[in-house]
Amino acid sequence: MRFSDFSDRFHPGSGILELMDDLSMTGGSDRKTFMLGGGNPAAIPLMEQCFREEMQAVLADENRFEQMIGNYDAPQGNKRFLRSLAELLSDEFKWPVTEHNIAVTNGSQSSFGILFNLFSGKFTDGTSKRILFPMSPEYIGYAETGVRNDIFEARTPIIDAESHGDSTFFKYMLDMETLNLDSTHGAVCISRPNNPTGNVITDQELSELCSATRSADIPLIIDGAYGPPFPSILFREATPVWNENIILCLSLSKIGLPGLRTGIVIADRELIQLIQGSNAINTLAPGRFGPTLVNRLITNRRILDLSRDVIQPHYFKRAKQTVSAIRELMRELPVRIHVPEGAIFLWLWFPGLPITSQDLYLRLKKRGVFVLAGHHFFPGLSGIWEHAQECIRISYSGDPEQVFGGLQIIAEEIRHAYG
Numbered sequence: 001m002r003f004s005d006f007s008d009r010f011h012p013g014s015g016i017l018e019l020m021d022d023l024s025m026t027g028g029s030d031r032k033t034f035m036l037g038g039g040n041p042a043a044i045p046l047m048e049q050c051f052r053e054e055m056q057a058v059l060a061d062e063n064r065f066e067q068m069i070g071n072y073d074a075p076q077g078n079k080r081f082l083r084s085l086a087e088l089l090s091d092e093f094k095w096p097v098t099e100h101n102i103a104v105t106n107g108s109q110s111s112f113g114i115l116f117n118l119f120s121g122k123f124t125d126g127t128s129k130r131i132l133f134p135m136s137p138e139y140i141g142y143a144e145t146g147v148r149n150d151i152f153e154a155r156t157p158i159i160d161a162e163s164h165g166d167s168t169f170f171k172y173m174l175d176m177e178t179l180n181l182d183s184t185h186g187a188v189c190i191s192r193p194n195n196p197t198g199n200v201i202t203d204q205e206l207s208e209l210c211s212a213t214r215s216a217d218i219p220l221i222i223d224g225a226y227g228p229p230f231p232s233i234l235f236r237e238a239t240p241v242w243n244e245n246i247i248l249c250l251s252l253s254k255i256g257l258p259g260l261r262t263g264i265v266i267a268d269r270e271l272i273q274l275i276q277g278s279n280a281i282n283t284l285a286p287g288r289f290g291p292t293l294v295n296r297l298i299t300n301r302r303i304l305d306l307s308r309d310v311i312q313p314h315y316f317k318r319a320k321q322t323v324s325a326i327r328e329l330m331r332e333l334p335v336r337i338h339v340p341e342g343a344i345f346l347w348l349w350f351p352g353l354p355i356t357s358q359d360l361y362l363r364l365k366k367r368g369v370f371v372l373a374g375h376h377f378f379p380g381l382s383g384i385w386e387h388a389q390e391c392i393r394i395s396y397s398g399d400p401e402q403v404f405g406g407l408q409i410i411a412e413e414i415r416h417a418y419g
Contacts, residue, residue, distance in 0.1 A: 034370065034402050036396075036398065037394070039344070040258060041397055048256065054296060058293065073286060085264070086099045087299075095243075101272060107253070111275075115249075116151060116187075117145070117147050119218075120148070131151055132155070132187070137378050143376070159387075161336065168323075168335075168337055174205045179212055181212055181215075182216070187220070192238065194342075197343075198340045200227075220246050225253065228307075229307070233315050233344060234342040235312075236341045249264070252264075262290030315397070326348070336349040336351065337349075347374075348393075350391070350417075353417060354419070360392060360417065363417075372393040377393065394406070
C-alpha cells in the first residue's frame with residue numbers, strides 16, 4: 001500500500017509508541033520485568049477505594065449508569081461536569097471561568113493534538129507558525145501530534161548544578177534571554193510540573209512567560225496533568241494561574257484514572273467552541289465515564305482534599321525513597337538527579353555517558369528493565385546537544401521493591417558503560 005505523508009507520524013520509531021508498547025510488556029513471559037518507564041500512576045489503596053465508592057453511587061442512582069454507557073455526551077463534554085468544575089475553579093481560585101470556558105476531550109493526548117494543530121502550520125494570512133517549547137526537555141507525547149512536519153521549536157535551559165547544597169542534584173532553569181518570541185510562533189507550551197524531569201517552573205518564571213506571550217499576542221499552553229487543582233503532585237509551592245491568554249490542560253489520569261481517557265481544557269470561549277467542533281467531527285463526543293464517575297468529587301470538593309492529603313504525600317514519600325536508593329546504588333557513579341519538585345518521575349543525567357541513551361535503553365530492556373531514553377524528550381530542538389543523549393527518565397510510581405530491583409540493574413549497566 002502507498003500512504004500519504006500523514007503516515008510518518010505513526011512509524012515504529014515514535015517515542016510515545018515505544019512507551020505505550022513497553023507498558024504492555026508486563027505479562028506473557030517467565031522473565032521478571034521492572035516497569036520504570038511508563039506513565040501509569042501508582043495504585044493508591046485509598047484512591048482505589050474512593051473510585052469504587054463513586055462507582056457504587058453511580059450504580060445506585062436510578063438510570064445514571066444506563067445513561068453513562070448508553071448515551072452520547074455533548075461534543076463539549078458532560079454538562080453537569082462542566083458546571084461543577086467551573087464552580088470549583090471560580091470558588092476556589094477566583095478565576096473568571098464558566099462552563100463555556102471548559103471542554104472535555106478523550107485524554108490529554110487528544111487535547112494537544114487539537115491545540116498544536118490549531119496554533120501551528122499555515123495561517124489564513126499566508127504565514128507559517130510553530131509551537132515553542134521554552135525549556136527542553138518536554139513531554140515525549142508532543143512529538144508526533146502535528147499533521148505537518150516541523151511544527152515545533154525548542155530552547156535549551158540553563159543547567160544549575162551548583163546551588164542545591166548537594167552535588168547529587170541539578171535543576172533546569174528557564175532562559176528568558178533566548179525566548180525571542182516573534183511572528184513565527186503560534187503558541188508557547190510548557191508542562192508544570194514538567195514531564196519528564198519533575199521540574200516546576202517558579203511563579204516568577206511563569207509570570208515572565210505570561211507577560212511575554214501576552215505581549216506577543218500568542219497563547220500560553222500550560223500542561224497541568226500533574227499540577228493543580230488536581231492531582232497537585234507538587235513538592236514545592238506553585239500558584240495555580242489562569243487568564244484568557246492561558247490554555248490550561250488538565251487530566252483525570254494522574255488522580256488514578258488513566259484508563260478512562262479524560263482530558264480537560266480550560267480556555268477562552270472561542271477556543272472551546274473549536275475543540276467542541278473537533279470532538280464532534282473526529283470522535284462525535286468525548287467519553288462520559290470519567291466525568292460521571294468524578295462529578296460528585298468535584299461538586300463536594302473532595303477531589304482537592306484527596307489530592308492534598310492522599311496523592312501528594314504518597315508520591316513525595318516515593319520520590320524520597322527512590323532518590324535514597326539511587327544514592328545507595330550509584331554512589332561511586334557520576335549520576336546527577338534533577339531536583340524532584342513534582343510529577344511521578346526522576347530524570348537521571350550521566351555526564352559523559354559513553355553510549356547513547358537509546359543504547360542504554362536497549363541494554364536495560366534486554367534485562368527486563370523498562371525506562372525511557374532521554375533523547376525522545378527534545379522535540380523541536382535544533383542541532384545536536386550531547387546532554388540529550390546522557391539522560392533517562394524513570395518512574396517511581398510502581399512497587400518500591402520493583403523500583404529498587406530495576407535501579408540495581410540500571411546501576412550495573414551504567415557501571416559497565418563507563419567501564
